[in-house]
Amino acid sequence: MSSASNFFTSKLSDTLGWARKYSIFQYPFVTACCGMEYMSTAAGHYDVDRFGAGFPRFSPRQSDVLFVVGTISHKMAPVLKTVYDQMCEPKWVVAFGVCTCTGGFYDNYSTVMGIDTIIPVDIYIPGCPPRPENVIDGLMKLQDKIQRGEQSRTLYDPRTKTGRPAHVQQGYTIAQHIKDIESAT
Amino acid sequence: MTPLQRIQEKFSKEIIETHAFRGDETVIIRPGALLAVAQFLKETPELDFNFLMDLTAVDYLFFAGGRIQKKSRFEVVYHFYSLKNNQRLRLKVPIDEENPEVDTLSDLWPSANWYEREVWDMFGIRFKGHPNLKRILMYEEFKGHALRKDYPFNKRQPLIGPMN
Numbered sequence: 001m002s003s004a005s006n007f008f009t010s011k012l013s014d015t016l017g018w019a020r021k022y023s024i025f026q027y028p029f030v031t032a033c034c035g036m037e038y039m040s041t042a043a044g045h046y047d048v049d050r051f052g053a054g055f056p057r058f059s060p061r062q063s064d065v066l067f068v069v070g071t072i073s074h075k076m077a078p079v080l081k082t083v084y085d086q087m088c089e090p091k092w093v094v095a096f097g098v099c100t101c102t103g104g105f106y107d108n109y110s111t112v113m114g115i116d117t118i119i120p121v122d123i124y125i126p127g128c129p130p131r132p133e134n135v136i137d138g139l140m141k142l143q144d145k146i147q148r149g150e151q152s153r154t155l156y157d158p159r160t161k162t163g164r165p166a167h168v169q170q171g172y173t174i175a176q177h178i179k180d181i182e183s184a185t
Numbered sequence: 186m187t188p189l190q191r192i193q194e195k196f197s198k199e200i201i202e203t204h205a206f207r208g209d210e211t212v213i214i215r216p217g218a219l220l221a222v223a224q225f226l227k228e229t230p231e232l233d234f235n236f237l238m239d240l241t242a243v244d245y246l247f248f249a250g251g252r253i254q255k256k257s258r259f260e261v262v263y264h265f266y267s268l269k270n271n272q273r274l275r276l277k278v279p280i281d282e283e284n285p286e287v288d289t290l291s292d293l294w295p296s297a298n299w300y301e302r303e304v305w306d307m308f309g310i311r312f313k314g315h316p317n318l319k320r321i322l323m324y325e326e327f328k329g330h331a332l333r334k335d336y337p338f339n340k341r342q343p344l345i346g347p348m349n
Contacts, residue, residue: 074343075324081345109331109340110323118346157347 013149020064020090021143022052027063029083032070034097037129046132051139060086065142066119071099072112084119090151092122092142097129104128113158120152188232188274196222201279211275213260219278220288226265226274227293234265234274237290240300242280242308246334258282259310263290280310289315307332 030038042048042056049055057063060083072080084093095115098104101124103113115121122145125138145151186194189203189210199218204211214222226234240263245255257279265274278287289312290297301312302321309330312318320327324344329336341348 074341075322077343077345108338109336109342112343112346159347 014147017147017149021146023055024051024053024065024139024142024146025055025057025063026053026065026067027058027060027083027087028056028067028069029080030067030069031072031076032097032099034070034099034129037127037132037135038067038069038096041132041135046136048136048139051136051143053139060084061088063087064091066091066093067096068093068100068115069096071104071106072115072118073110074112075110077112077118080115081118092146092151093119094123094125094138094142095121096125096135096138098126099128101126114156116156117158118155120154122150122152188226188234188272191229191232192222192225195225209273209275211277213277213279216278216280216287219276219290222276223263223290223293226276232267233269234267234272236266236268237263237294237296237300238266238273239264240290240297240304242304242310244308244332244334255279259285259308261287261304261310285310286313287311288313291315306330309333 028035028038040046042054047054053065060066064087066084066087068080084091093115095101099106099111100115100121103111105128107113112118123138123142125135127134130138187205187210189205189212192212192214193200193203196214196218199215199222200212201215202213212222226232240261243260243262244258245253245260246258248255259280259282261278261280263276263278265276266272280287285308287310289301291301291312292314298316299321301315302318304310305312305315305318306320306322307330319325323331326344327342329340
């Protein structure tokens with residue numbers, strides 16, 4: 001830290017992490033009831049701006065953190081993937097609420113059972129919906145992760161029940177996808 | 186004269202069954218007479234059912250755990266409301282499994298357009314004469330009709346990503 005000669009010494013990566021974690025430009029991908037709790041977290045009472053995350057951008061090009069707030073249906077999944085792909089590096093993803101974490105109480109023809117099967121997720125905030133305190137806790141954990149310079153690069157594969165590198169997903173073809181459907185039914 | 190009595194008087198041959206409970210009247214008619222009955226309900230000045238409140242379908246496969254076997258597998262259910270008379274009427278039309286088709290009401294009530302698309306999407310019942318009969322909730326790639334009782338409850342058809 002400060003020495004007698006008034007020089008400030010640190011690692012560049014630490015400084016970058018410090019700068020990034022206090023200027024989170026978030027993209028709110030709000031699809032369902034969790035949106036209410038997201039709004040109350042963002043509003044004055046809980047004031048997410050204290051953590052430098054009070055500036056939502058509605059363009060994925062300008063944002064660092066993708067907040068996926070609410071149930072994602074199979075019809076919506078390609079849209080979510082496109083939004084994630086359009087974001088510039090470095091980027092992080094927060095799964096807000098149980099529906100985005102695991103599918104929650106849904107187990108039906110229309111719901112994606114956890115967005116981590118489509119895009120890599122950094123922080124999971126469970127709850128139906130999570131309380132603002134819970135969200136802020138998740139946000140602080142995300143800040144720690146940003147400070148450490150870590151990003152999630154794995155997807156959850158329900159067939160093997162393990163993670164796999166995200167780039168495998170990119171080669172996942174429609175033909176393979178149809179084969180998967182047929183083998184599972 | 187109640188709407189039920191008027192229909193009974195005019196379409197006695199087309200009625201399969203009627204019942205009424207505390208002023209809520211239900212008529213079950215043959216599918217061939219649907220358009221005529223609907224037009225009669227809407228365009229008779231004293232009835233004036235100007236509001237199609239709901240249009241949905243029921244799949245009676247495995248009804249009551251399979252103990253009750255209906256003649257027709259499906260029923261399309263219409264709920265009409267007359268704002269002028271503050272009166273409701275429920276109309277049901279049995280639909281066969283082999284040829285699940287019935288006339289569209291979208292020419293009489295424009296709101297039927299999207300309802301009928303939903304019924305097509307979820308139950309696979311076609312509406313003859315519908316201007317734009319395609320899926321409204323599910324994606325075009327989706328195979329089958331999700332709310333049919335023989336659609337496997339654990340069948341998944343994701344657009345992207347693995348089966349889950």
